[in-house]
Amino acid sequence: xxxxxxxxxxxxxxxxxxxxxxxxxxxxxxxxxxxxxxxxxxxxxxxxxxxxxxxxxxxxxxxxxxxxxxxxxxxxxxxxxxxxxxxxxxxxxxxxxxxxxxxxxxxxxxxxxxxxxxxxxxxxxxxxxxxxxxxxxxxxxxxxxxxxxxxxxxxxxxxxxxxxxxxxxxxxxxxxxxxxxxxxxxxxxxxxxxxxxxxxxxxxxxxxxxxxxxxxxxxxxxxxxxxxxxxxxxxxxxxxxxxxxxxxxxxxxxxxxxxxxxxxxxxxxxxxxxxxxxxxxxxxxxxxxxxxxxxxxxxxxxxxxxxxxxxxxxxxxxxxxxxxxxxxxxxxxxx
Numbered sequence: 001x002x003x004x005x006x007x008x009x010x011x012x013x014x015x016x017x018x019x020x021x022x023x024x025x026x027x028x029x030x031x032x033x034x035x036x037x038x039x040x041x042x043x044x045x046x047x048x049x050x051x052x053x054x055x056x057x058x059x060x061x062x063x064x065x066x067x068x069x070x071x072x073x074x075x076x077x078x079x080x081x082x083x084x085x086x087x088x089x090x091x092x093x094x095x096x097x098x099x100x101x102x103x104x105x106x107x108x109x110x111x112x113x114x115x116x117x118x119x120x121x122x123x124x125x126x127x128x129x130x131x132x133x134x135x136x137x138x139x140x141x142x143x144x145x146x147x148x149x150x151x152x153x154x155x156x157x158x159x160x161x162x163x164x165x166x167x168x169x170x171x172x173x174x175x176x177x178x179x180x181x182x183x184x185x186x187x188x189x190x191x192x193x194x195x196x197x198x199x200x201x202x203x204x205x206x207x208x209x210x211x212x213x214x215x216x217x218x219x220x221x222x223x224x225x226x227x228x229x230x231x232x233x234x235x236x237x238x239x240x241x242x243x244x245x246x247x248x249x250x251x252x253x254x255x256x257x258x259x260x261x262x263x264x265x266x267x268x269x270x271x272x273x274x275x276x277x278x279x280x281x282x283x284x285x286x287x288x289x290x291x292x293x294x295x296x297x298x299x300x301x302x303x304x305x306x307x308x309x310x311x312x313x314x315x316x317x318x319x320x321x322x323x324x325x326x327x328x329x330x331x332x333x334x335x
Contacts, residue, residue, distance in 0.1 A: 007058055014043035015050055015058035107137040107173050110181055116145030117302060122183045124150060128157035133168050133176050145301055148268075199228065203235040233316065237326050239265060239308035242315070243273045249324040250280045256314045259285075263292040264299060265307040 007015070017025045017040065029037055050058075111119060111134075119138075123131045123146065131150070135143045135158060147155045168176075202221075206214050214236075222229035242250070254262075254277070266274055266289075278286040318324045 007054070007061075010039060010043050011047070012058040012062050014040055014047055015055055016062045018044055018047060018050075019055060019059060108134060108177055108180065110177070111138065111142075111184070114184055115302070116142050116149065117300065118184060119180075120146045120149040122180065124154070128154060129161050129165065130176060131158045132161035132165065133173065134180065136162060136168075137173070148301060199231055199235065203232055206232065206236060234309070234312065237312060237315065239312050240270060240273060241326075242311070243270070243276050245315075245324065245326070247280055250276060252318060252324055253311070253315055254280060256318065257311055259289055259292065261307050261310055263289055263296055264304055265311055266293060267296075267299065268301070268304050268308075 017028060020028070029040065119134070119142070123134060131154070135146065138146070147158065150158070206217060218229055218233060221232060242253070245253070262277070266277065269277075278289070281289065315324065315326065319326050
């Protein structure tokens, strides 16, 4: 580079970073947006030999630019974690923060009892970056439900934001939480073991006991709290669990289900379950079902779930009558 050359801002930054200790320079580069990081790295690669007077000028102008910002600095969770880890070590830093920083799942806890439709209705009018903050802290199931409902271009932008943005600061999360609470009309509350949590805990326990013990315990629950027993049974066998039924059971279930109900229910089914259903139908029937699925009107997720529940109810009824066995795929069949 020659004497009185005019430097771009990018070149000034590149010269400053090339002048710093490598560890310090690397820590600065880590904070940059990926696209900016790539441009700066490319500029450093093409700098060549920079005379001392040009280097000093570039550094002075970088410092002046920093001073003109009013000595402002930015702090966030990533910076805090990095500084503490360097100061006292990663293990001690993690132990210190565990009791002081709320876990991610505690954020937006007031949305736990709100449907995906309601959340999506509020978020549909917000910027993708705001939606990404909310999505980041929701359960994977609810986040997926919301993304399904959002327009295609919006959910693409949300996913890009999730992939490229740094974790939001606690202040940003708190402000968005307050906004969501005000829009949905939910009062802020700490996460606690409510009725839904209790049902989930019991369901998980029953999923890990022998089949005979499971039925014994379910009968005991039915005797003391019939409605609770019904809800637990519904959670123990979901629509997607149909893939575990053997072919004989699948064909028996299909005899009880209207094609229109099945076409709607399969809209949100896995490929594995769809293929299992198709292979247990005649070629003509499966082609008619696929055509109805393809050309049926757009439906809300809640409508699809309602049809799936209808089918699960049929399976439960047939199981109670001893006509099908709800168990692992490939279980012995009696003929």
